[in-house]
Amino acid sequence: MTASTTARNVFDADLPALTYDLSSTPAEVWPSLREARSLAPVAVGPLGPEVLSYDMARAILRDPRFAIPPGINLAAQGVTSGPLFDKVMSSLLCLEGAEHQRLRKLVSKAFTPRATERLHDTIVAVVDELIDQVVDAGRCDVVADIARPYPIPIICALLGAPREDWRLFSQWAEDVVRVFGFSVDVAARQDHVMRAWNALDDYVDAMVEERRTRLTDDLISELIRAEDDGDRLSGAELQMLAVSLLMAGTDTTRNQLAASVQALGERPDQWALLAERPDLAMRAVEETMRHSPVVCGTPRIVVDDVEFAGYLFPAGTFVFVNTFAANRDPAYYDDAESLDLRRERAPAILTFGGGVHYCLGANLARRELAEALRILAARLPNPRISGEAPWKPMLGMTGPTALELEFGA
Template identity: 65%
Template sequence: MTTAGTAPNVLEADLPTLSYDLTAAPHDILEDVRSAQSCAPIALGPLGPEILSYDLSRALLRDNRFRLPPGITLAAQGITSGPLFDKMATSLLGLDGAPHVRLRKLVSKAFTPRATSRLHHTIHEVMNGLVDEVVDAGRCDVVTDIARPYPTPIMCALLGAPSEDWPLFADWTEEVFKAFNFQPDTNFDEAAIIAAWSELDAYVDGMIAARRHHLTDDLLSELIRAESDGERLSAGELRMLVAGFLMAGTDTTRNQLSASVQVLCEHPDQWAKLRVNPGLAMHAVDESMRHSPAASIVPRAAVEDVEFGGYMFPQGTFIFANTFAANRDPAIYDDADRFDITREDVPPILTFGGGAHYCLGANLARRELAEALTVLTRRLTAPRRVGPAPWKPLLGMTGPTTLPIEFIGEPRMTADA
């Protein structure tokens, strides 16, 4: 056993290596991961050490000696300063320590299951409306026809924005999310992102002013009401949080819904199980996020020299929780590569992160995905993929870029069916 101060430097240790290309999708690296996992719970990946085991990944995400570097996605685009970088660094994801704890306490008082349960009707109305558009054709592209337009109306309804303004939010989030992308984007335009973000901020300022005179039952009103130890959220914090919720709640849901539909289509027995037993919907969400996650790699950096997992991680070392590998750890999951929505007695998936930065919107995301899958499996019978479904690279937000399917469609029977 390694004693304190004698742990080998992780960058110089004889660890297995992962040789995948940065353009690889999650399932492309599975064989490489399996080989490395059989040797050690840590491997050296193309960008730094990667944690492959469930237990160590969970520990890493809860260890405040490792933190998410502020503005890391912009740094990948070559931007390390300026107004956009400053805006990202002061977002909820960029904060740590006491300021982060304060905001989390305030937000958690508003972001409750009760707040999200009010969205049931909106969720079903939006998803049934999207299915109505394609049901007669008997085919669609799940990515463009279903997943992409699905989350924005729900996030807007959660915040209390009127339906006639939902297209504005769709445009703003499409532009601003480019700042959250790890992969270089040929359409990246810093000025356009700042302009879109400023327009969003101005709109939210108007919403805040209106709510201060007339609080309602939406999330923005709950955030204004929220109080912890005599403190409330400032207008700037409210603006920041609304933008953060839109970014976190839009692209993640789009990609995970496409990924979940794909794996269910490729396992028709599981699609049929969910169709006849919608009570399995939450299980289907968790299992598809375990098996085919839209978020597969979580970056951290050592804020000091850290001994972890038997190795020394020098200050500043980038380390990655490979949650794709951890969620398929054969030491934790029986027949880990099997997709089975009836799995029971398994630990929580790591796809929502962990520790201080555990996803605040996890309850909402699971509800959105579960109810979407319930509608889709009820109204689309015997779906099958009819073309390629390539995935985006695993670093950052991944998922299929296109998912063409054919199916036997069923008409909508009731207003909220």
């Protein structure tokens, strides 16, 4: 694309600078994000341009000229080749173009409302069982006691894995999801991660083989049934998609549940409102994910020189779409820094991404979080956060590392 001569190179446009440390938490970075956004919709951060306004962030998320950098988490740790790198690059999270569109079109047929609705009883049972273990004590660490063990049983039930194998899945997932974070030295643990990933692949292969002779109502069966004009998923694609779901739906749900509990627990009026009006549970999910997200943005690489909103983004530029800042844009949200479950007619949050990479499991994630928050508010009255609740850095997957909660009369 040939850029207009009036477009300003994003690096020479006298944009506000963000100088936060890469280990900074969202709360630590927020004041500088707010100030920078008041000056311009884009700022120059420690890794490159950061998009801060809601309208510009939403547009870039939908623009194919801004592509997801493949394997960025591994590359940041010096892993750019080998079996683990190849594995990650072949996952749905890293695919682009026609192949990505083809797989999403097929997979979307399995992510119907019915597919998530049938998990309702499992979700409720898992939440109640976790609360039963702490309710008599009058206190718990939300991260360790509730959020961390919560999502694996639900994903296993979705896939169709029997309860006796949930612990195996949890162990494999713990190892595999590390490759999508920045906090663990993956380069030194590649062999360990590959062993876990291969074991998970073998298990999924056995599930697929069994379902081909006896289809049920689980996700594996739905993926096998999925067809578009004669096109079906291969065995390798079924395996990859099942593992991609496990990876994508584990740490995000864990961290967001803890973050949402903290956001509500720090505002007793909002917690009490949710307990009184459980119909606001889905609103609580949207509002806490807007206000206190654990995915604060998404990286993009500029494919070719792009003129966008009066700026020229040179080809190869690393762009960070800061959805944390965009979701608090006062041009779109009244009293944007407040958390209010009564907020109405708010624009869609950007936390689940946008465009061709919009989160496939968004409906499942919303249902998991809504049911958990609804039950927690009903069963744990008068919550009080005790002590510090430290968070992981904003870049990568963030969220509380511990959240001590006291509750009761």
